Amino acid sequence: MSIVEQVIKQVPDYRKFMTVNELNESSKKLKAQFPQIVDLFEAGKSTSGEPILCLKIGNGSKSALLYGFPHPNEPIGSVMLDYLSWKLAENKEFRDIFDFTWYIVKVADVDGAKLNEGWFKKPYSFKHYVYNYYRPAGNEQVEWSFPIEYKTLKFDKPTPETQALMNIINQTPPSFIYSLHNAGFGGVYYYISEDAPLLYPIFEKAANDQNVPLSLGEPEIPYARQFHQAVFLMPTTVDAYDYYEKYANVDPATIIMSGESSIGYAKRFNKNVFELVCEVPYYYDERIENTKPTKISRRKLVLEDLESDKNDMEHLISLYEKIKNKIDTHTKFQDALEYFMESFKRSYQARLRWAQTAEELNRNATVAEKFDNQISAKSYSLFKWGMFYRLIKSQKSKDRVLSETSEKVREIIDSRIGLLEKKTKFNVIPIKKLVQIQLTAGLYTCLYTSLKK
DSSP: OOHHHHHHHTOOOOOSOOOHHHHHHHHHHHHHHOTTTEEEEEEEEOTTSOEEEEEEEOOOSEEEEEEEOSSTTOOHHHHHHHHHHHHHHHOHHHHHTSOEEEEEESOSOHHHHHTTGGGTTSTTOHHHHHHTOOOOOGGGOGGGOBOEEETTEEEOOOOHHHHHHHHHHHHSOOSEEEEEOOOSEEOBEEEESSOOGGGHHHHHHHHHTTTOOBOOSSOSSTTOOEEETTEEEOOOHHHHHHHHHHHOSSOGGGTOOSOBOHHHHHTTTOTTOEEEEEEOOSEEOGGGGOOOEEEEEHHHHHHHHHHHHHHHHHHHHHHHHHHGGGOOSOOHHHHHHHHHHHHHHHHHHHHHHHHHHOGGGSSEEEHHHHHIIIIIHHHHHHHHHHHHHHHHHTOSOOOHHHHHHHHHHHHHHHHHHHHHHHHOOOEEOOHHHHHHHHHHHHHHHHHHHHHOO
C-alpha cells in the first residue's frame, strides 16, 4: 500500500464537525509541536475582526492553497484540512512526495462558520441542519467576491475574508488551489479549471470506494460545461455574464450582484494554476446516479421546477414584507435573504428563457434529472426558510406579527420536511467517507498538478 493510500485509509471515524475555535486550537498545537516544519500566521481578519489563520507547511518549489469554509455551511473540507495538516507535518516521507509549500486556511469565513455551529455537533439531522443554517449574500461570500472587470461588469469590493485569500495569492501565486465546498443532498461531483482526463477515473473511484453515488442529474448551474460524468469546468463570473448576455434582455451587469471566483482571480498571477472543487453531500438517494430515461420531458421538469421556485420565492417575499418594519435587530440573515430575493427577481427572466429555448432540454429526462428537479431542488429551497425563521427569532421585539409569522414559517418548514421524507430516504453519509473522498481527489490532483510544466 502506498503512503498516499495509507493516509487516506487512516482517516478517523469523525462523528461531528469541529468549531472555529477547535480548528484554530488544533492549528496552534500543530505549530507548537512542529515549529521547524509548520508556520502559522494571520492572513487577515474577518468582517467582525476575528483572525483568519493560515498554516504554512513544508518548503516545496510550488505553492498550493487549500481553504475550507468558502461557504460557511460547508464544514466537511475543514475537517479534511485539519487531518491533512497533521499528516503533512508528522510524516516527512508523505510530505516529500509533493513538491509543494502548503498554505492551508481551515476557516475562510470565520463569522459565517460560527453562525452554522448550531448543527455541527448534530450533523445527521436534516431538520436540525435547516433550522441552524446560514449562507451569506452572494456579494459577501468568500468564493464569489474576488474583484473582476469584464465588459460592462465591474466588482471591486472584496470582503475582508476574500482579501485574506487575495493576500496569500498575491504573495505566493499558487500552482494548485483546492476550494473545499460541499453539497447538501444528492451525489458527488467535481469542478476543475481545465480538461484533465487522467483524473476522471480517480474521481470516480474516490466516490465508488466509499459507496457514495456520483451526481448524474441536473448540473448545479445551466451554463456548466461538462468534461466527464459528474466533472465540470470550474465556473467563473465571466461564464455567468456570457450566459445572461445570451438569455437576458438587459445588461448582464444589472443581474450579477457579486464578484469573481478564486480561479478567475488566481489566473492573473499564474495562468497555469489548476483548481479543484469536490462537492460531496451530507445525504444521498440512489436515484441521483440513475441515468435510465423516463417518459417525461426534461424541459417540462425544468420549467415546473422554475415555476415552483418562483411561487416559493414570492411566498417568502410576501411574508418578509409583512414583518420588515418590525425588525429591530439587524442580522446577517436579513442581508442574505434580501440579496437572494433580489437576485431571484433579476435573474428569473433569463432563467425562464433558457428553460424555454435551450436545445439540451429537447429530450426525455433521466431518473436522476427527474429526482433533482422534483425532490432535490425542494430540499435546497428550505434553507432560505430556515434563515427567515432565524431572522425572526433573533429579534428582541415580542410583536404579535413576528410571533404569528414565526409560527407560520415553522409550520411551512416542518410540513415540507415531512413531505420530503415521504418521497425520499435521507441516506446519511458518515463524515469519514466524505473526508476520504475529498482527500483522495485532492491528493491525486495535487500529484497531477506537480507533474505539470
